[in-house]
Structures are given as structure tokens and as C-alpha cells.
Amino acid sequence: MKQTLMGNDAIAWGLIHANVDMVSGYPGTPSSEILSGVQKIKKMLSLPVYAEWGANEKVGFEVAYAGAIAGKRACATMKQVGLNVASDALMSAAYIGNLGSMLLVSADDPGFYSSQTEQDSRVFAKFARIPVLDPSTPQDAYDFTKLGVELSEKFKIPVMLRPVMRVCHAREIIEMDDTTEFKPNEGKFVRDVPRWGAVPRDGRFAQGLDQLERVEVIAKYNWDHFLKPQFDGCKGGELLIITSGTGYGFTQETLKDLGLEADVVKIIMPYPLPVKEIQACFDAYDKVLIVEEPYPCIEEQIAHPKVYGKNTDTVHKIDEMKKEEILKAFQKIGFYKGENIYEAPKIDLGFSVPARPPALCPGCPHRDVYYAIMKVFKRKKSIYPSDIGCYTLGIAQGAIDSLLCMGASVAMASGYSIADPSKDVVATIGDGTFFHSGIPPLLNAIYQGHRFVLVILDNSTIAMTGRQVTPSRVHQPIDIKKIVEGMGVECMEHHYSHHMHENVDFFKKVKEKYDQSTSGPTVVVVREFCILDAERASDFVPNIYVKVDEDLCVACDQCTTVYKCPPMSYNDKGKIEIDPFLCAGCAGCLEIVCPTDAFVVDENYLKKGK
Amino acid sequence: MKYQVVIAGFGGQGVVFLVKVLAICAGNRDIAFLGTENHGMSQRGGAVSCDIKIGDFTNPVIDKNQADVIIGLDSNESLRNIAFLKTGGTMVVNAKADYPSLPFAVARVDANAKALQGAFPIQGLNVYMLGVALASVKDFPFSIEEVKNAIMQMNPKVAQQNIKILQMAMNDCK
Numbered sequence A: 001m002k003q004t005l006m007g008n009d010a011i012a013w014g015l016i017h018a019n020v021d022m023v024s025g026y027p028g029t030p031s032s033e034i035l036s037g038v039q040k041i042k043k044m045l046s047l048p049v050y051a052e053w054g055a056n057e058k059v060g061f062e063v064a065y066a067g068a069i070a071g072k073r074a075c076a077t078m079k080q081v082g083l084n085v086a087s088d089a090l091m092s093a094a095y096i097g098n099l100g101s102m103l104l105v106s107a108d109d110p111g112f113y114s115s116q117t118e119q120d121s122r123v124f125a126k127f128a129r130i131p132v133l134d135p136s137t138p139q140d141a142y143d144f145t146k147l148g149v150e151l152s153e154k155f156k157i158p159v160m161l162r163p164v165m166r167v168c169h170a171r172e173i174i175e176m177d178d179t180t181e182f183k184p185n186e187g188k189f190v191r192d193v194p195r196w197g198a199v200p201r202d203g204r205f206a207q208g209l210d211q212l213e214r215v216e217v218i219a220k221y222n223w224d225h226f227l228k229p230q231f232d233g234c235k236g237g238e239l240l241i242i243t244s245g246t247g248y249g250f251t252q253e254t255l256k257d258l259g260l261e262a263d264v265v266k267i268i269m270p271y272p273l274p275v276k277e278i279q280a281c282f283d284a285y286d287k288v289l290i291v292e293e294p295y296p297c298i299e300e301q302i303a304h305p306k307v308y309g310k311n312t313d314t315v316h317k318i319d320e321m322k323k324e325e326i327l328k329a330f331q332k333i334g335f336y337k338g339e340n341i342y343e344a345p346k347i348d349l350g351f352s353v354p355a356r357p358p359a360l361c362p363g364c365p366h367r368d369v370y371y372a373i374m375k376v377f378k379r380k381k382s383i384y385p386s387d388i389g390c391y392t393l394g395i396a397q398g399a400i401d402s403l404l405c406m407g408a409s410v411a412m413a414s415g416y417s418i419a420d421p422s423k424d425v426v427a428t429i430g431d432g433t434f435f436h437s438g439i440p441p442l443l444n445a446i447y448q449g450h451r452f453v454l455v456i457l458d459n460s461t462i463a464m465t466g467r468q469v470t471p472s473r474v475h476q477p478i479d480i481k482k483i484v485e486g487m488g489v490e491c492m493e494h495h496y497s498h499h500m501h502e503n504v505d506f507f508k509k510v511k512e513k514y515d516q517s518t519s520g521p522t523v524v525v526v527r528e529f530c531i532l533d534a535e536r537a538s539d540f541v542p543n544i545y546v547k548v549d550e551d552l553c554v555a556c557d558q559c560t561t562v563y564k565c566p567p568m569s570y571n572d573k574g575k576i577e578i579d580p581f582l583c584a585g586c587a588g589c590l591e592i593v594c595p596t597d598a599f600v601v602d603e604n605y606l607k608k609g610k
Numbered sequence B: 001m002k003y004q005v006v007i008a009g010f011g012g013q014g015v016v017f018l019v020k021v022l023a024i025c026a027g028n029r030d031i032a033f034l035g036t037e038n039h040g041m042s043q044r045g046g047a048v049s050c051d052i053k054i055g056d057f058t059n060p061v062i063d064k065n066q067a068d069v070i071i072g073l074d075s076n077e078s079l080r081n082i083a084f085l086k087t088g089g090t091m092v093v094n095a096k097a098d099y100p101s102l103p104f105a106v107a108r109v110d111a112n113a114k115a116l117q118g119a120f121p122i123q124g125l126n127v128y129m130l131g132v133a134l135a136s137v138k139d140f141p142f143s144i145e146e147v148k149n150a151i152m153q154m155n156p157k158v159a160q161q162n163i164k165i166l167q168m169a170m171n172d173c174k
């Protein structure tokens, strides 16, 4: 059956068609639509599938992995930095293995489109000594998902599927199974303490020996099934190109565009590689070029004097794949001598196109909360550690001084408060991130008596990654305030208001409490909403649209430099204007934001056709 | 066939809807299709562009100097992506009359002004601009009938409104 699918939907269908009935994970771009895709299919076909978000990636992985131990076909999904969080579990699972099937999907993001790092999950698979499959297209993603599930059950070890963003978020017409005959494995835990409970040193040592042997066996399988058939069809000559993942598609197109021919081998399983067998094929060529992203994972395994790639400065080392980069690599090794056909002619517009930097949505409550915090805790006397989420975009307002990784704001607030006690440390963290990894560092701060302000921005959703539900909203709702109180400290609560003075007044109270405190954190939860949250937003947005009274606007820049709502920009007359198509009707800018009160209610606002 | 289209706008303008429409058009004619989205961290209001490759391709990204058409739902976003348009390509753009002159064929309409006058709700801007592309790009790979069918297939409930807007754009460009 032909279907136009996004890569992540293709993976979701692959899981269902491979009879996977336990899917757990944590949202993260570009992986999030895999689990939500499974949820949709489950609903559509009424399938008996467990498909739920875990509290974080480690939890998600462990839920699925236990299923795989008990004979189920299971899958955990996450983005590449999520694998850092799950890595402790993965490293041991790679020794212990599974009876059913354990597919780990870790989606990479070459080019840093929505990630803090450009790390390569294939290298992680190599580190953990588990096989990894690298799809080139959504079709591959579907096929390799099914393949990965089979291989995991065959070799009794977790298998990684590593799609990159250009696979996850690519759309293609793919060929998939006509029907869904869903036949999941029966779950049956078989007691085997020496295996599931292997204790150091002897138990794990023995599993380590098995692991080494298994890697050899899988490398041989890789050769027999995936590589030998391709090498058998190769002609030999000037250049052999070895690629994997998206590198394959980019290489094929570049060759076609330039009218060149070379043998191209697509590595389906970049680890473990049958190194000797591959290197033996180099005799038939002058040079071997490796095209892969983002790290030189294959290149380092099959290093050889004939091999060119990132480590020889032939292929670019950072940023995502482009045909232009492959063309340049061809030029460097003397395989292509023509011009750069991917160079755009220079066009002088006579002006530079204004940047559109990432910004919080028009009407997002995070903006107002940051604004209020900064009105009370002044920049000069404060340090603002923050965290990962939509609220990270508050950096444009000057409301954030440092970012590290999910959950770090709290422990870093501890650290700053110790290192520079002359400053007020005011940390911000989203509710999703608090649940994910903000609780242990808060516990730490409380029992160590670290003095700072922690503001938990509770919009009851994981907004940045597409509005997945947080533990405060499903099954047995969990309240952040009670968690904080359970640790023995008060949790000040405020409901976001579109009357800015109410937000400012609240933070004045927070400052009073903080000023009076001598030890321990002052914890605050601000109840917000996400303007894109169809279920909740309409209960909160006042639908009061705003325009500018041009007589009052003195072009002071306050709104465009400190408050920064996207609809606000200067018009031809040098006055601020509000783009009626962008304004969300939140009324947040009516108070305090403009020193001359130039923002006024637009009674005639053209109602959006809802 | 080989045809490459970049659709440029900002979050909330419905860029991805157009990708889905064109994918269905390709599917109905059994032509291969690859597409991808480029966007930053913003959910609303950030720059968004989509690459659409129809025909014999093996990767979804459009390189510089390759696109046959850019459909710009916003003037600045169209210019931000100008390097992708190939020599001889067409720029279809929603922009005011002060849009700069370019060394390409340009089909410009001020669709914002039309929406403000109430000709169609602003949510229909994406479909309106697709109509402009259908009317003004001679070698556009799909016919109006094919696009209408695709819109029907996507969601029959709201299709009539979109088809009306599409037709309006075609008439406006006559």
C-alpha cells in the first residue's frame, strides 16, 4: 500500500507492523512524532498497545526494556541528547540483553536545528557495543524499524535505529504492508537470576565475554546480508564512496547533478562493521571517500591510507549534509574539476533582510512572567540560570544568563549562590523539565540550604516539543506544589494574569520572602497556559486585541527590546505598529510595558475567522 | 520529471499544509515525492521553509541555485530564501508594491491587503498563494483540478472554503 508519510510516522507504522506493543520514551525534536504516531494508530485501529511518555528518557527506556526482558517486543524513543539521560540503563542493557525485542530509536539532529549538541548516536551504539541501523529516507525508516525489531529478537540484544532530522521530518510516498495483522508476543517473565541480576565481577565479566563474541557474529551478519551483495556488484575504479544514512541520498544526487560515476556502497548497519572484509575491497580503487553525518563513525572504524573523510579534512566536520559539501569533497580529492553548481549568484537587494530570531509566541505567558521577574529582580544585581523549553526563548528578553541541559537550572542556581553570594540568583524552569530532572537538584538545594529563588513555569504541557502532556494532566494528576511541600518547604503560588501589575506585585512578594530568608530556596510555581494548547488556552486568553495610539508612542524601544512580542515593529512613520495577523489578543502589553501607555484596546479588531 | 519548490513563510501561516497538498498531488499521479521542513525553535512567528522535490530524487533538501519556484507567503521570508532559486526560476510572493526587483520572473500579489479587506480569512493565505502559483507559473507540475482533488482528499469538511480561495486567486491573476 502506498502512503505519503513523514519519517516518524513511517517508524510508528513500522513498529506496529513488527508487532511491537510496548512503546515508551520521552519527547524531543526530531523524535517526538514516533510515539504520538503509535498512539494515533493505536486509537484508530483499537490496538492493545502500551504507548506512553515516560517521566524522562531513562525511565522511558527502562519501562520498555523490562518488557523486552519479559519477552515483549518493545521500543524506546528519544532524541540524541535524551540518550545521554538514558545511557546508564543502555550501557548495562547492552551486556544483559533481552528475550523479546528492544528497539531503541535515538534521533539525531545534525545542524543543531533544535538541539544543544550535534552528537552522533551511532557512536553511542558503538560505545555500548550494540548494532545500529541508519536509514536514508522515510521508506528506509519503515523498513529498518521492522528489521531492527527482528535483529534484536534474533541476537537477543537491544538494537538502535538512528534516523536524523532529514529522515524523521522528511515526507515521502512509501510502500508499506497492506494490512495490519497485529500479533504481539505474550509477556512472560522467566526467572533467570544469573542473567537479569548479573552481579559484578563474575556475572558481568561473563556477559562481557558474550558481548565481545556477539559483536563479531553481528559484524559477520552485516557482511553476509548487507555488504557483500553490494560489493559484489561494484566495478572498481578511481573512487569508491562509502555512505550511510542521508549521506547516501545526497551522494547519489550529487553524482547525477555533476554527471559523474562511482561505485557507491550504502552501509545499513554502521556498527559493528566487518572491517577486514571491507578493507580488502579497497584494492580495486585509488581512493575511498566516506560520506556520513555528523561524526566520522564509519571512517574511524575502517581507517586506511586510501580512506578520505572528515579526519583528512576532505568532508565538512560540523553542520548537516549538503550536496555542495560533497561537491567540494570531490574537488579536494581531484574527482571533480568543474565549477560549483550549487553556488547562488550574488543578488544585491540594497538592504539586508531583517532577521527573524526565535521568539516566544505572541501571547505566551512566559514572556510576561520574565518581564515581571526582571522588573523586581534587576539584571545588574541578579544571575538568571534557566533551562530547556520554550521559555529558553526568554533569552531574547535578557531574562536568561545560562543554559546547560534539561534540569540543570536548579543545581546551577545552587552553584551560583555559593560562588557569588553578592547576587540574587533567580532560576526558571518549565513544569515539563521540573518533572524530567528538576526534582533531585531541588531536594539537594533544600537539604544543603542553598539560598536562591526557583520559579517553576507551569503551563501544564511540554510545549517546545509539540505539547505532549505532563504528569500534572494524565491518569493520576501530580501537583508540583505538593511535591515541593513534600520536601518540606513552602511553595508560593501565582496564577498568571494578563494584568501585568498583578504579576509584578506577586514577584515583589517573592522578593520580600527571599530577602528575609537566610537559608534554603524560595520556591514559586506560576500557573500559566500555552497559547497553542487547544484544550486549555481558550479558558485563559481574554481575546482583547491591541493597537498603538501613534500620538502617544515616543519610539522609546521599550517594547521591542525588553518585552519583545513578535507583532510589534516600527512602521514607515517611525511609530510602533501591531501586526493584526500575529496579535493573539492576550492583552499582556496593555499595562506597564509601554511607559507612555501607547498600547490601547483595538475595538475594531478584525476577528479571526475561528 | 524533476521539479523543486521552496515554500517560505513563518510559523502559523500553514506552510506544511501546502506540502501535504502537493504530496497528495504527486501521489495521485504516482510520481515520487520527497519533502522536508526547516524551522528553528519558535512555535509561532519564527521563519519556516519547506523543500519539496517532485520526481526522481534521493534526498529531501533543496540546495542553492536549484529551486524551480519559491512560493513566499511573506516578503522577507521569500528574500531570505532567494539563494535557492535557480537561474530562470520563478518567485511567487505575497508582498507590497515596494518589493525589490529581482533577476527572476516575479509573480507578486499583496495578499495581506486582500485579507485585510475581508476577501478571505487570513488562515487561507497559504491556499491563496498556491492559487497564484498555479495561475502564474507556466511549468507548474500540477493542474488546478489536481490541486482541488488533493484539497478534497485532505479534509473534505473544510475543502470548499479552500477551493473557493484557490479559485479566487486564479481569477485575481487573470
Ligand SMILES: Cc1ncc(C[n+]2csc(CCOP(=O)(O)OP(=O)(O)O)c2C)c(N)n1
Pocket (backbone or CB within 6 Å): A026, A027, A028, A029, A079, A081, A082, A083, A085, A388, A389, A390, A391, A406, A429, A430, A431, A432, A433, A434, A459, A461, A462, A463, A464, A465
Ligand atoms: C534530555 C533532553 N530530552 C529532551 C529534550 C527536548 N526538549 C526540549 S525542551 C523540552 C521540555 C520543555 O517542556 P517544559 O519544561 O514544560 O517547557 P515549555 O516548553 O512547556 O515552556 C524537551 C523535552 C532535551 N532538550 N533534552
Ligand code: SF4
Pocket (backbone or CB within 6 Å): A359, A360, A361, A363, A364, A365, A366, A390, A391, A459, A463, A464, A529, A530, A531, A532, A533, B043, B044
Ligand atoms: S508554544 Fe506555548 S509555551 Fe511555547 S512559546 Fe508558544 S505559547 Fe509559549
Ligand code: SF4
Pocket (backbone or CB within 6 Å): A362, A363, A544, A545, A546, A565, A566, A567, A568, A578, A582, A583, A584, A585, A586, A587, A588, A589, A590
Ligand atoms: S495583545 Fe500585545 S502582548 Fe498580546 S499578542 Fe497582542 S501585541 Fe502581543
